[in-house]
Amino acid sequence: MTHRSQKGDAPVDAILEVKGLRCSFDTRRGTVKAVDGVDLRVRKGEMMALVGESGCGKSVTAQAIMGLIGRKAGERVEGEILFKGENLLEKSEEEWCRIRGNEISMVLQDPMTSLNPSHRVGRQVGEVLELHRKMSRSAAWSAAVEMLGKVGISSPEVRAKQYPHQFSGGMRQRSVIASAFIGQPELLIADEPTTALDVTIQAQILDLMKDLREQTGAAILLITHDLGVVAETCDTVSVMYAGKIVEQAPVKSLFAAPRHPYTRGLLASLPKPEGGKDLTPIPGQPPDLSELPPGCPFSDRCPHVVERCRIDRPPLRLVGGHRVSCWLAEED
Amino acid sequence: MREIGLRLRQNRLALAGLVLILLFMLMALFAPLIAPYDPYRIDESAVLSPPSAEHPLGTDSFGRDVLSRLLHGARISFKVGFISVGIALTAGVLIGALAGYSGRWVDAALSRVIDVLFSFPDILLALVIMAVLGASLTNVMIAIGIVYTPIFARITRGAVLEIKGSLFIDAARVLGAGRLTVLRRHILPNVMAPIIVQTTLSLAFAILAEAALSFIGLGVEPDTPSWGIMLNEGKDWMEAAWWIAVFPGLAITLAVLGFNVLGDGLRDALDPRLRGERL
Numbered sequence: 302m303t304h305r306s307q308k309g310d311a312p313v314d315a316i317l318e319v320k321g322l323r324c325s326f327d328t329r330r331g332t333v334k335a336v337d338g339v340d341l342r343v344r345k346g347e348m349m350a351l352v353g354e355s356g357c358g359k360s361v362t363a364q365a366i367m368g369l370i371g372r373k374a375g376e377r378v379e380g381e382i383l384f385k386g387e388n389l390l391e392k393s394e395e396e397w398c399r400i401r402g403n404e405i406s407m408v409l410q411d412p413m414t415s416l417n418p419s420h421r422v423g424r425q426v427g428e429v430l431e432l433h434r435k436m437s438r439s440a441a442w443s444a445a446v447e448m449l450g451k452v453g454i455s456s457p458e459v460r461a462k463q464y465p466h467q468f469s470g471g472m473r474q475r476s477v478i479a480s481a482f483i484g485q486p487e488l489l490i491a492d493e494p495t496t497a498l499d500v501t502i503q504a505q506i507l508d509l510m511k512d513l514r515e516q517t518g519a520a521i522l523l524i525t526h527d528l529g530v531v532a533e534t535c536d537t538v539s540v541m542y543a544g545k546i547v548e549q550a551p552v553k554s555l556f557a558a559p560r561h562p563y564t565r566g567l568l569a570s571l572p573k574p575e576g577g578k579d580l581t582p583i584p585g586q587p588p589d590l591s592e593l594p595p596g597c598p599f600s601d602r603c604p605h606v607v608e609r610c611r612i613d614r615p616p617l618r619l620v621g622g623h624r625v626s627c628w629l630a631e632e633d
Numbered sequence: 634m635r636e637i638g639l640r641l642r643q644n645r646l647a648l649a650g651l652v653l654i655l656l657f658m659l660m661a662l663f664a665p666l667i668a669p670y671d672p673y674r675i676d677e678s679a680v681l682s683p684p685s686a687e688h689p690l691g692t693d694s695f696g697r698d699v700l701s702r703l704l705h706g707a708r709i710s711f712k713v714g715f716i717s718v719g720i721a722l723t724a725g726v727l728i729g730a731l732a733g734y735s736g737r738w739v740d741a742a743l744s745r746v747i748d749v750l751f752s753f754p755d756i757l758l759a760l761v762i763m764a765v766l767g768a769s770l771t772n773v774m775i776a777i778g779i780v781y782t783p784i785f786a787r788i789t790r791g792a793v794l795e796i797k798g799s800l801f802i803d804a805a806r807v808l809g810a811g812r813l814t815v816l817r818r819h820i821l822p823n824v825m826a827p828i829i830v831q832t833t834l835s836l837a838f839a840i841l842a843e844a845a846l847s848f849i850g851l852g853v854e855p856d857t858p859s860w861g862i863m864l865n866e867g868k869d870w871m872e873a874a875w876w877i878a879v880f881p882g883l884a885i886t887l888a889v890l891g892f893n894v895l896g897d898g899l900r901d902a903l904d905p906r907l908r909g910e911r912l
Binding site for chain 1: 800805807809811812818822
């Protein structure tokens with residue numbers, strides 16, 4: 302069962318709504334605004350991509366949604382993270398523990414180190430059930446074996462008894478995905494789940510995630526810097542730049558008609574299948590997150606920049622079915 | 634566990650250490666049954682008699698049977714070893730895990746205390762504690778326990794700090810594991826290997842420390858059959874009756890050697906990177 306995104310936002314079917322999320326870290330060089338006003342809306346069963354270059358705040362956004370930051374001195378998280386209408390930022394650590402793994406789950410970037418080397422894979426996959434469903438160890442184990450089979454690990458009874466280092470990278474990521482889906486979460490956040498894997502395995506892992514989404518109806522927020530991955534798998538895309546969302550649109554429409562100059566630049570810098578033409582990089586560097594300009598964060602690199610861009614920060618507004626943060630974006 | 638056993642079995646030297654220690658433990662356990670004489674019985678007719686059929690390891694200056702005292706001495710040595718290392722292990726792992734896992738001021742405070750304890754030479758610290766508490770078997774165990782606590786605390790803290798930063802700890806947290814679950818299920822199992830190795834090595838040191846303290850008269854009561862006391866008494870008769878000092882000395886050497894090679898073997902056997910490989 303899938304819910305394709307439609308025009309006309311009905312907030313009722315949004316499973317996750319992030320409003321004005323700001324995350325900052327105090328460092329010796331000053332306060333770094335890693336996330337500076339992010340708005341996101343993920344619908345039930347939707348697969349949304351959060352794209353952007355390294356250091357744009359994608360992972361921090363994910364960590365904030367998981368409640369992993371904001372508890373230490375010098376870390377600040379502001380705004381609202383509404384999950385099924387409840388603000389997660391107001392939850393206590395105990396409430397968080399009940400949500401994590403159970404209702405919201407996460408797949409981390411590096412499968413090589415995201416499994417505990419001293420436990421058998423089956424135990425780790427079943428751990429969620431022991432934690433949240435208070436299942437016995439043996440019941441969790443058999444559920445884990447079944448889940449390992451579902452994620453495409455052959456002879457799961459044997460494999461479950463092995464330790465992570467006996468698994469290949471692809472199999473480890475399958476196991477991590479198994480542990481993320483076994484609790485039947487309503488939202489899965491996948492932080493660059495295929496970055497550490499080679500291309501053929503990447504495709505398999507993405508297919509697996511798509512299949513599991515069809516089966517469970519979970520919404521997926523896929524964090525990636527790879528637009529190729531986005532085009533193949535997602536329904537909608539949010540493009541992030543310097544701690545802000547600059548454009549949000551259905552995937553086809555984004556690739557066909559990008560509205561934000563940064564999105565256009567990203568697409569222009571992709572290699573084309575027909576080859577020949579040189580890649581067109583975006584000139585310049587992303588701004589220093591501890592000294593963000595007052596206006597549009599992309600203004601220094603934008604080919605169309607006007608006076609207003611440097612003074613006023615453009616809000617996200619609906620332009621031709623896209624939500625765009627650019628003063629110059631216009632209806633066709 | 635079975636794998637670790639198999640891997641250990643391949644290491645001949647470690648296996649020899651294990652056998653040696655098991656032998657000593659059997660001796661200690663059954664000392665009252667296998668000792669030919671009462672270790673305290675003074676036989677004035679057999680003072681300083683050399684090894685013979687009647688007294689296989691000879692007798693000391695009071696005519697006490699050296700073999701019987703040696704067997705009973707094993708009880709003292711192993712009792713001191715296990716109990717004092719038990720104290721050090723429990724206290725050290727608790728302190729180290731708390732310091733490493735909590736971080737910040739808890740870590741700073743505990744680590745400074747550990748640093749202070751560490752700055753004393755082992756035997757000096759044990760001497761000071763014994764001088765304060767007074768010579769007795771219980772106090773020996775407490776003193777040695779305190780002296781070896783810092784090493785366990787430091788090893789645990791270091792290992793916990795290293796593991797705490799691993800991605801699989803984040804992975805456990807995003808699956809909803811609370812702080813205690815993370816510590817118990819994900820951190821402690823991964824720090825066990827160095828702690829187990831340190832335990833065997835510390836057992837050797839503890840046996841040595843008890844012998845040393847008893848040797849200089851700050852250990853157990855002087856008539857107790859302890860290897861250190863026997864060594865002390867024997868040193869005065871080295872020329873006339875070498876067997877009084879040599880046999881307890883040999884026992885200490887073998888026990889310490891046994892624990893050391895076992896510790897080294899365990900270090901290799903417990904390496905998780907080798908786990909699951911074909912044997």
